[in-house]
Amino acid sequence: MYEVYINAVRGNSLFKGIKDNDLLSLLECTRPEVISFQKGETVIMSGEKLKGIGIVVSGGVDVIKETAGGDRYIFAKLGRGAVFAEAAAFLNPSIAPVTVASAGKSEIMFLPAERVIFSCEKSCNFHSIMIRNILEILSNKAMLLNKKIEYLTIKSMRGRISAYLLNIYNKSKKTSFKIPYSKSDLADYLGVTRPSMSRELGRMRDEGIINFNGRDFEIIDLNRLAGSVKY
Incomplete structure (x- = not known):
């Protein structure tokens, strides 16, 4: 079922260091949902509960922020293989801090956070690698935030x-x-x-x-x- 998505997600920061055959097993273990979107459709809405960590399988998305005055602007453009909501997905409750819209025809994979942090009964090594990758991603985000505070x-x-x-x-x-x-x-x-x-x-x-x-x-x-x- 997930074989067709291997090329799209291979090598991104979330699955770094995981071989293709292990990556397929990992996807079968975590059972992410893949949803298709048309241009302009909302992938996630700010303030709504997240489906999980988002991965762009095909196409691209725009990450949109809103100002206090209601103005909207594109904060980032993400292409195939990009990961988003990797920090917010682990919040309780996991509420989206930004809106993400499809920039064209796209497919988005949503990896449930609870299936990421809790290893399956097999305790597969590649699952542990993914968890370490997530910790590295979150640590890097924290460092960027600290640096931004320093600039301000x-x-x-x-x-x-x-x-x-x-x-x-x-x-x-x-x-x-x-x-x-x-x-x-x-x-x-x-x-x-x-x-x-x-x-x-x-x-x-x-x-x-x-x-x-x-x-x-x-x-x-x-x-x-x-x-x-x-x-």
């Missing part, structure tokens, strides 16, 4: 941008790199507006501190960039 304690917009770029530099030790976010997503992550951030990035480029093209960035003056970070 910086008063100036330039300081937040600089701290973000310096963090990537410190990990790679390379002055040229590609950031994982679009400009809109980066602005949201840093708690600033996109137009203001774009203007500030332009000023930093004009001053010879950085250069950029799309998601590709280059740090020109590392000392001046570091000097912009003031808490």
Whole structure:
């Protein structure tokens, strides 16, 4: 039954390190539900109970956030193999914090959280691998949240941008790199507006501190960039 989905879910963060034959056994053990959606259809609605961890089997979805004023904007676009609601699925009650809509024709696999955290009677090794993967995913999300809080304690917009770029530099030790976010997503992550951030990035480029093209960035003056970070 689940053989047709192996290619779509193989290699994503949830099933990392699990061989194909074990992955098939795992899906048969956890018995996820696969649902088809048309473009614009709601996959999960903010405030509603979740069916489980979502995995995009085919097509893609838009993760949508709503502001206090009722405005809606796309927070992220997820394609085939992507995982979503992996943290909220384990809450009690498991309520969706965001709305997810189908970006086109799509198939979504919902992996019940209770069948993930409780091993079957066989206590299969690959089930334990999946649980470790989930813990790693949740730990990474917690670290990202802590880093975001750190950025928000910086008063100036330039300081937040600089701290973000310096963090990537410190990990790679390379002055040229590609950031994982679009400009809109980066602005949201840093708690600033996109137009203001774009203007500030332009000023930093004009001053010879950085250069950029799309998601590709280059740090020109590392000392001046570091000097912009003031808490």
